[in-house]
Amino acid sequence: MKSPKxxxxxxxxxxxxxxxxxxxxxxxxxxxxMGLPVPPGFIxxxxxxxxxYEGKKKLPKGIMExxxxxxxxxxxxxxxxxxxxxxxxxxxxxxxxxxxxPGMMDTILNLGLNDKTLEGLIQxxxxxxxxxxxxxxxxxxxxxxxxxxxxxxxxxILNKSKARIGAKEDTDLDADxxxxxxxxxxxxxxxxxxxPFPQEPMIQLKLAIEAVFRSWMGKRAVAYRKEFxxxxxxxxxxxxxxxxxxxxxxxxxxxxxxxxxxDPGTGENVLYGEYLVxxxxxxxxxxxxxxxxxxxxxxxxxxxxxELERVRKTLEEHFHEVQDFEFxxxxxxxxxxxxxxxxxxxxxIVRTSKEMVGEKLVDKEKAVLRLKPHExxxxxxxxxxxxxxxxPIAVGLPASPGAxxxxxxxxxxxAERLGKLGHKVILVREETKPEDxxxxxxxxxxxxxxxxxxxxxxxxxxxxxxxxxxxCEELRIDPKVKEAIIKNVHIKExxxxxxxxxxxxxxxxxxxxxxxxxxxxxxxxxxWADEIRTLGVRANADTPEMAMKARQMGAEGIGLxxxxxxxxxxxxxxxxxxxxxAGTKEKRAxxxxxxxxxxxxxxxxxxxxxxxxxxxxxLLDPPLHEFLPSAEELASELRNLKxxxxxxxxxxxxxxxxxxxxxxxxxxxxxxxxxxxxxxxxKEKRLDKKLIRKEQDTLRKVKEMMEVNPMLGHRGxxxxxxxxxxxxxxxxAILEAAAELMKEGVDIQPEIMVPQVCTAQELKxxxxxxxxxxxxxxxxxxxxxxxxxxxxxxVVRACMRAxxxxxxxxxxxxxxxxxxxATFSFSREDAENKFLPLYNQRKILQDNPFEVLDVKGVGRxxxxxxxxxxxxxxxLKIGICGEHGGHPESVEFSHSIGLSYVSCSVPRLPIAxxxxxxxxxxxxxxxxxxxxxxxxxxxxFF
Ligand code: ADP
Ligand code: MG
Ligand code: MG
Numbered sequence: 001m002k003s004p005k006x007x008x009x010x011x012x013x014x015x016x017x018x019x020x021x022x023x024x025x026x027x028x029x030x031x032x033x034m035g036l037p038v039p040p041g042f043i044x045x046x047x048x049x050x051x052x053y054e055g056k057k058k059l060p061k062g063i064m065e066x067x068x069x070x071x072x073x074x075x076x077x078x079x080x081x082x083x084x085x086x087x088x089x090x091x092x093x094x095x096x097x098x099x100x101x102p103g104m105m106d107t108i109l110n111l112g113l114n115d116k117t118l119e120g121l122i123q124x125x126x127x128x129x130x131x132x133x134x135x136x137x138x139x140x141x142x143x144x145x146x147x148x149x150x151x152x153x154x155x156x157i158l159n160k161s162k163a164r165i166g167a168k169e170d171t172d173l174d175a176d177x178x179x180x181x182x183x184x185x186x187x188x189x190x191x192x193x194x195x196p197f198p199q200e201p202m203i204q205l206k207l208a209i210e211a212v213f214r215s216w217m218g219k220r221a222v223a224y225r226k227e228f229x230x231x232x233x234x235x236x237x238x239x240x241x242x243x244x245x246x247x248x249x250x251x252x253x254x255x256x257x258x259x260x261x262x263d264p265g266t267g268e269n270v271l272y273g274e275y276l277v278x279x280x281x282x283x284x285x286x287x288x289x290x291x292x293x294x295x296x297x298x299x300x301x302x303x304x305x306x307e308l309e310r311v312r313k314t315l316e317e318h319f320h321e322v323q324d325f326e327f328x329x330x331x332x333x334x335x336x337x338x339x340x341x342x343x344x345x346x347x348x349i350v351r352t353s354k355e356m357v358g359e360k361l362v363d364k365e366k367a368v369l370r371l372k373p374h375e376x377x378x379x380x381x382x383x384x385x386x387x388x389x390x391x392p393i394a395v396g397l398p399a400s401p402g403a404x405x406x407x408x409x410x411x412x413x414x415a416e417r418l419g420k421l422g423h424k425v426i427l428v429r430e431e432t433k434p435e436d437x438x439x440x441x442x443x444x445x446x447x448x449x450x451x452x453x454x455x456x457x458x459x460x461x462x463x464x465x466x467x468x469x470x471x472c473e474e475l476r477i478d479p480k481v482k483e484a485i486i487k488n489v490h491i492k493e494x495x496x497x498x499x500x501x502x503x504x505x506x507x508x509x510x511x512x513x514x515x516x517x518x519x520x521x522x523x524x525x526x527x528w529a530d531e532i533r534t535l536g537v538r539a540n541a542d543t544p545e546m547a548m549k550a551r552q553m554g555a556e557g558i559g560l561x562x563x564x565x566x567x568x569x570x571x572x573x574x575x576x577x578x579x580x581x582a583g584t585k586e587k588r589a590x591x592x593x594x595x596x597x598x599x600x601x602x603x604x605x606x607x608x609x610x611x612x613x614x615x616x617x618x619l620l621d622p623p624l625h626e627f628l629p630s631a632e633e634l635a636s637e638l639r640n641l642k643x644x645x646x647x648x649x650x651x652x653x654x655x656x657x658x659x660x661x662x663x664x665x666x667x668x669x670x671x672x673x674x675x676x677x678x679x680x681x682x683k684e685k686r687l688d689k690k691l692i693r694k695e696q697d698t699l700r701k702v703k704e705m706m707e708v709n710p711m712l713g714h715r716g717x718x719x720x721x722x723x724x725x726x727x728x729x730x731x732x733a734i735l736e737a738a739a740e741l742m743k744e745g746v747d748i749q750p751e752i753m754v755p756q757v758c759t760a761q762e763l764k765x766x767x768x769x770x771x772x773x774x775x776x777x778x779x780x781x782x783x784x785x786x787x788x789x790x791x792x793x794x795v796v797r798a799c800m801r802a803x804x805x806x807x808x809x810x811x812x813x814x815x816x817x818x819x820x821x822a823t824f825s826f827s828r829e830d831a832e833n834k835f836l837p838l839y840n841q842r843k844i845l846q847d848n849p850f851e852v853l854d855v856k857g858v859g860r861x862x863x864x865x866x867x868x869x870x871x872x873x874x875x876l877k878i879g880i881c882g883e884h885g886g887h888p889e890s891v892e893f894s895h896s897i898g899l900s901y902v903s904c905s906v907p908r909l910p911i912a913x914x915x916x917x918x919x920x921x922x923x924x925x926x927x928x929x930x931x932x933x934x935x936x937x938x939x940x941f942f
Contacts, residue, residue: 003060003061003062004047005045005066006044006045006047006048006051006060006062006063006066007042007043007044007045007048007063007066007067007069007070008021008029008042008043008045008070009040009041009042009070009073009074010028010029010032010038010040010041010042010043011029011032011033013025013026013029013043014029015027015029015030015031015032015033016030018098019046019098019235019236020045020046020047020239021043021045021046021096021239022043022046022095022096022097022098022238022239022241023096023097023098023099023100023340024094024095024096024239024241024338024340025043025096025239025241027338027339027340028041028043028241028243028338029043030318030319030339031315031336031339034314034318035314036311036314036315036336037333037334037335037336038243038335038336038337039078039243039244039245039246039335039337040073040074040077040078040243040244041074041091041241041242041243041244042067042070042071042074042242043239043240043241043242044063044067044209044239044240044242045239046097046098046236046237046238046239047237048060048063048213048237048239048240049213049216049237049238049239049240050236050237052210052213053213053216053217053237057210057213057214059206059209059210059213064202064206067205067206067209067242068202074089074244075089078244080244082112082201082202083112083114083116083117083200083201083202084117084120085116085117085119085120086120086123087120088112088117088120088121088124089112089244089245090109090110090111090112090113090117090121090244090245091111091112091205091242091243091244091245092107092108092109092110092111092241092242092243092245093107093108093111093205093208093209093212093240093241093242094107094108094240094241094243095107095212095215095216095238095239095240095241096238096239096240096241097216097235097237097238097239098234098235098236099230099234099235100340101221101224101225101230101235102224103220103224104215104216104218104220104221104224104238105145105211105212105215105218105221105238106141106145108138108141108142108145108146108208108211109134109137109138109141109245109280109282110134110135110137110138110245111138111142111201111204111205111208112201112204112205113134113135113138114199114200114201114204115199116199117201118131118132118135121134121135124247124250125247125249125250126250126251127249127250128175129174129175129178130249131175132175132178132179132182133170133173133178135178135182136178136181136182136185137282139182139185139186139189139197140154140185142197142204142207142208143185143188143189143197145208145211145215146204146207146208146210146211147189147192147193147207148193149188149189149192149193153188153192154185154188157181157184157185157188158170158181161173161177161180161181161184165177185197205242208240209240209242212238212240213237213238213240215238216237216238243337246328246330246333246335246337247280247328247330248276248278248279248280248281248328248329248330249278249279249280250278250330250331251278251331252277252278253301253329253331253332254277254278254328254329254330254331254332255275255276255277255278255279255297255301255304255328255329256275256276256279256280256281256326256327256328256329257273257274257275257276257291257294257326257327257328258273258274258275258324258325258326258327259271259272259273259274259275259294259308259312259324259325259327260272260273260322260323260324260325260342261312261315261316261322261323261324261325261342262322262342262344262348262352263348264322264324264342264343264344264345264348265344265345265347265348266347266348266351267344267347267348267349267350267351267352267355268351269352269355271294271295271308271309271312272294273293273294274291274292274293274294275291275292275294275297276289276291276292277292277300277301280328281326281328281337294308301329303332304329304332304334307334308327308334311325311327311334311336315339316361317361319339319341320356320361320362320366321341321342321362321370322341322342322344322352323339323340323341323342324339324340324341324342324343325337325338325339325340326338326339345375345378346371346375346376346378346379347379347519349370349371349375350371350379350519350521350522350525351519351521352370353367353368353370353371353521353525354367354521354524354525355521357528364528364531364532365532365921367525367528368525368528368529368532368914368917368918368921369918369921371525371914372888372918373888373891373911373914373915373918374888374911376522376910376911376914377401377911379516379518379522380401380516380518380907380910380911381401381402381403381467381501381502381516381907382402382403382404382467382513382514382515382516383402383403383500383502383513383514383516384403384498384500384505384507384511384512384513384514385511385512385513385514386514387512388511388512390507390511391507392500392505392506392507393486393487393489393506393507393508394472394474394475394486394487394505394506395472395474395503395504395505395506396447396448396449396469396470396471396472396473396474396475396504396506397452397453397458397469397470397471397472397504398453398469398500398501398502398503398504399452399453399455399457399458399461399462399468399469399470399471399501399504400446400458400461400462400465400466400467400468400501401467401501401502402445402465402466402467402500402501402502402516403445403467403498403499403500403501403502403511403513404424404426404444404445404466404467404498404499404501404513405424405426405444405496405497405498405509405510405511405513406423406424406425406426406443406444406445406496406497407423407424407425407426407493407494407495407496407497408425408426408428408447408484408491408492408493408494408495408496408497409425409426409427409428409439409443409493409494410428410429410477410479410482410483410484410493411429411439411479412427412432412435412436412437412438412439412440413438413439414439414493415427415438415439415442415443416438416439416441416442418442419441419442419443420442424444425442425443425444426443426444426445426446426447426497426499427439427440427442427443427445427446427447428446428447428448428475428477428484428491428497429446429447429448429449429457429477429479430448430449430450430477430479431448431449431450431451431455431456431457432446432448432455432456432457432460433456434456434568434622434626434627435568435573435629437460437565437568438570440460440461440464440466441464443466444466444467445461445466445467445468445469445499445501446460446461446466446467446468446469446470447468447469447470447472447475447497447499447506448468448469448470448471448472449471449472449473449475449476449477449484450470450471450473450833451470451471451829451832451833452470452471452828452829452831452832452833452836453470453471453832453848453850453851455470455471455829455832455833457470458470459883461501462883462905462907465905465906465907467499467500467501467502468499468501469499469500469501469504469505469506471833472504472506474486474487475506486506489508491508495508496508496509496510497509498510498511498513518910522910525914526554526910526913526914528917529913529914529916529917530554530913530917532917532920532921533895533913533916533917533919533920534895534916534920535891535894535895535899535900535901535902535916535919535920536556536557536879536900536901536902537554537555537556537901537902537903537904537909537912537913537916538550538555538556538557538558538559538560538614538616538879538881538901538902538903538904539553539555539557539558539559539903539904539905539906539909540558540559540560540561540562540881540885540903540904540905540906541555541558541560541561541606541906542561542562542563542565542566543565543566543602543606544602544605544606544608544609546906547606547609547610547615548609549906550610550906550909551609551610551613553906553907553909553910554909554910554913555613555906555909556613556901557610557613557614557615557616557749557901558606558610558613558614558615558616558903559616559813559879559880559881559885559901559902559903560616560618560753560813560881560903561606561615561616561617561618562618562621563599563617563618563619563620563621563730564620564621564622564626566598566599566602567595567620567627568627572595572598573627575591575594575595575598576591576595576627577627577628578590578591578594579591579592579595579726580624580627580628580701581628581697581698581701588725589725592725592726592729595729596729596732596733599729599730599733600732600733600736600737600740601737602733603617603733603734603737603738603750604737604740604741607737607738607741607746607748607750608741608746608748610748611746611747611748612747612749613749614749614750614751614788615748615749615750615751616751616753616790616811616813616879616881616903617730617734617750617751617752617753618753618754618755618792619717619720619727619730619731619752619753619754619755619766620716620719620720620726620727620730620755621715621716621755621756622715623705623707623710623711623713623714623715623719624705624714624719624723625702625705625706625707625710626710628698628701628702628705629698629702630702631699631702631703631706634695634698634699634702635699637695638692638695638696638699641688641691641692641695642692644688645688645689645692648679648682648683648688651675651676651679711818711821711827715755715756716754716755716756716757717754717755717756717757717762717763717766718756718762720754720766721762721765721766724769727766727769728769728773731752731769731770731773732773732777734750734752734787735750735770735773735774735777735785735787736777736781737750738750738785738786738787739777739778739780739781739783739785740781742781742783742785742786743781743783749786749787749788750787750788751787751788751789751790751810751811752770752787752788752789752790753790753791753792753811753813754766754790754791754792755791755792755794755815756792756794756795756818757791757792757793757795757798757805758795758797758798758801759797759798759801760801760804760805760807760808763791763805763808763809764808767789767808770789788810788811788877789808789809789810790809790810790811790812790813790877791805791808791809791811791812791813792812792813792814792815792818792881793805793812793813793814793815793819793862793865794814794815794816794817794818794819794822795818795819795822796819796822796823796861798865799819799861799862799864799865800864802864802865802866802867802868802869802872803868803869803871803872804872805869806868806869806870806871806872806873806876807872807873809869809873809876810873810876810877811876811877811878811879811900812865812869812876812877812878812879813878813879813880813881813903814862814865814878814879814880814881814882814899815881815882816853816858816880816881816882816883816884816885816890817850817882817883817884818882819858819861819862819882820849820850820853820854820858820882823854823857823858823861824849824854824857826849828850831850832848832850836848850883851883851884851887852884852887852889852890853882853884853887853889853890853893855893859893859897862880862897863897865878866878866897866898866899877900877901878898878899878900879899879900879901879902879903880894880899880901880902880903881903883904883905885902885903885904885908885912886902886904886905886908886909886911886912888911888914888915888918890902891911891912891915891916891919892915892918892919892922894919895916895919895920895923896919896923902916
């Protein structure tokens with residue numbers, strides 16, 4: 001069998017074949033084809049590397065002959081000779097796999113140097129110091145990489161010499177010093193390897209190629225591939241690039257530098273970079289001299305600058321991507337040494353995407369794909385100013401992204417009070433509860449010492465798009481004294497703090513932040529994403545204000561409107577409590593009658609805001625006791641009341657005993673006497689007793705309603721069926737709101753959604769209730785109401801019964817938060833606070849399933865549900881409204897299993913829109929997920 005070709009000249013290699021040539025080699029080949037000035041050279045392929053390993057670490061036969069042949073051509077082109085003392089050719093030997101693996105191997109520069117060619121280098125560069133330093137570095141690097149001599153031993157020699165001469169820096173060494181050090185280096189190599197340093201250039205080259213191949217299986221490289229999951233399909237073996245050395249240190253018409261074809265920080269369409277005159281690449285990296293901005297080259301080296309401008313244009317027109325390239329100028333002649341796709345920040349990607357479409361460099365699809373959804377996230381939140389250098393005083397969990405500063409406040413009421421006065425506040429709590437919600441609205445951000453990333457604080461903050469750091473355990477909070485202690489620092493109420501919810505950091509004082517930027521360019525890019533995607537994107541929004549924001553951010557409807565958020569409003573809560581605590585049907589009806597017009601108004605406003613688009617209203621979901629004070633709170637109030645009662649009793653006695661006092665002091669006691677009279681009046685009216693009785697009643701009711709597992713208890717549709725008045729009122733409010741708006745001629749698309757359904761019977765029960773109320777409302781208003789009726793899918797049984805549920809439902813909406821809890825049998829608070837971190841760490845679970853949808857388990861259930869649901873009703877609309885709806889990977893999965901839409905929190909809308917477009921574009925080169933076939937699966941059981 002004829003062995004394959006292992007060595008390619010830059011001009012004959014196929015620059016598209018990164019797998020064979022490695023990234024750097026492919027770039028060099030491609031640039032050579034394009035006519036860019038690349039110093040001549042050749043590539044030893046990755047295939048040769050694989051053969052090297054197959055052949056028990058021996059170079060494949062004939063390879064050095066191939067190298068020799070190619071070298072000849074290079075010598076001719078360069079007009080120099082490898083190993084010639086008069087006119088020597090030197091090479092750089094550089095590794096390069098298909099995927100860039102930084103730090104895998106150092107580049108060997110000036111290969112071909114030996115005692116004789118050193119003289120030639122001095123001739124070329126006219127710089128004895130430089131030539132000796134190059135030799136010194138070459139011996140050291142070659143000794144370490146190719147011959148395996150410890151780097152430290154070289155350093156010891158160098159340091160001893162420096163000490164002897166009294167040199168502080170390497171730069172204090174002159175040519176003679178360096179010549180001496182070279183001599184010692186050569187001695188060291190002979191001592192350690194038993195043979196003299198290879199003076200023969202061809203042998204140096206062979207050893208260098210072998211060393212590059214060895215580095216592929218080196219510790220650093222193997223660890224890197226493992227860490228970043230680099231599979232053999234992505235990169236298999238490294239190539240070796242052998243490239244003629246060019247010198248940027250041959251006087252003031254020579255230079256070296258790196259440049260981007262556009263500014264990677266802003267995306268601006270200008271040449272961007274740095275350079276050094278009379279220097280080699282290493283000098284830039286080593287930081288010995290400070291490079292100049294490339295714009296200065298316009299004046300200093302105008303011809304080269306114009307050439308670089310041309311290179312910039314050529315590179316972009318060829319690669320259709322911003323390039324990051326290395327160059328060297330030798331005596332006025334420009335050489336390009338490397339090019340690759342430029343890494344940019346999100347802002348720069350957005351701007352270049354928009355502009356490159358305008359310049360017809362890329363199409364809209366490519367432009368959209370350039371911005372990764374998780375990179376977009378950077379742009380959507382306030383960040384700590386990247387120039388700020390301070391350190392955090394504590395670190396918790398990054399629960400909701402963004403940075404915020406404000407005065408520390410330790411309870412929700414105070415937060416609301418200060419917020420209304422225009423102060424910026426950060427709500428600091430051990431943990432938060434639904435009754436703290438008004439404090440959230442008033443705060444810039446939330447900091448808690450307990451709770452995971454799905455604690456109440458985290459979930460609510462994310463929903464509102466406010467920064468949150470949760471589970472900051474270093475923080476000790478004392479709400480009574482109103483202070484928090486971190487290490488030895490006391491934070492008192494009113495002290496400024498800053499939190500960074502993207503990193504989980506807490507800072508003292510007001511740290512400077514930079515604003516999020518939804519630039520015009522980003523809006524354009526998102527509008528292109530909308531043209532591409534087929535998956536719908538809706539928002540979870542509970543108020544007209546949020547609905548308005550959702551519309552502005554491109555939501556195509558509301559996928560989840562939580563009615564309990566309306567019940568929690570300050571003016572509603574007392575009425576809601578009245579309703580819950582009502583002793584009789586009549587009393588309850590009274591309270592409900594007060595709630596009806598309020599809810600109707602809520603719905604009207606939201607429907608109106610979202611006119612022309614669907615709005616899914618979920619009927620009441622949480623257990624009722626969430627609207628009541630806790631048993632502990634009540635018990636403590638009751639104790640206070642009883643103390644008051646006994647205080648009253650003793651006050652009365654005081655007034656009786658007052659006549660024994662000295663008449664002169666009686667006057668001053670007049671006040672007390674008045675108080676006593678008031679108390680008697682209170683007692684006569686038995687006000688205190690009434691209060692106590694009321695409180696006792698509430699406490700009894702609260703205790704009655706207490707549940708062991710409230711989240712698996714009396715909630716959702718279960719509550720709706722047992723207290724039908726509540727759902728009745730809500731349905732009435734929705735339909736009346738709809739009827740009134742229809743009469744006004746507003747185009748509305750209401751959808752009624754039932755939570756926690758596990759059997760078709762439940763759904764049918766609610767459905768007949770809806771039908772009955774619909775009849776009444778239609779008669780009253782004289783209109784036919786168009787609306788949809790559907791169910792949440794968040795109970796495992798509901799998935800299994802999807803076929804039956806679809807008989808009644810027009811749509812399904814996966815509540816993946818609860819469905820994930822139910823599938824794993826994890827209560828998410830407990831999971832996140834106790835065992836999940838360890839599970840993730842040990843890789844027992846890859847991700848936190850409450851953040852990243854568990855495709856294998858929960859996803860499977862979803863696929864079954866879709867399959868069975870659509871068998872019953874082929875046009876069944878199916879969405880997802882759990883927090884996962886805004887997570888890029890989950891959005892992609894949702895697209896691939898045929899969901900109609902995702903619904904996410906308002907701030908995540910841009911991410912969902914972009915991710916949905918990516919899903920559509922990537923679908924072409926992806927296998928669809930395994931179809932779940934219920935029939936074949938059933939045959940296993942029966
Ligand atoms: P890396 O993968 O770390 O970028 P390179 O192989 O690009 O490594 O080499 C690092 C530096 O060495 C380059 O930036 C350049 O300054 C210098 N270099 C490499 N090859 C040559 C060459 N043929 N002539 C001059 N300098 C070179
Ligand atoms: Mg390198
Ligand atoms: Mg490089």
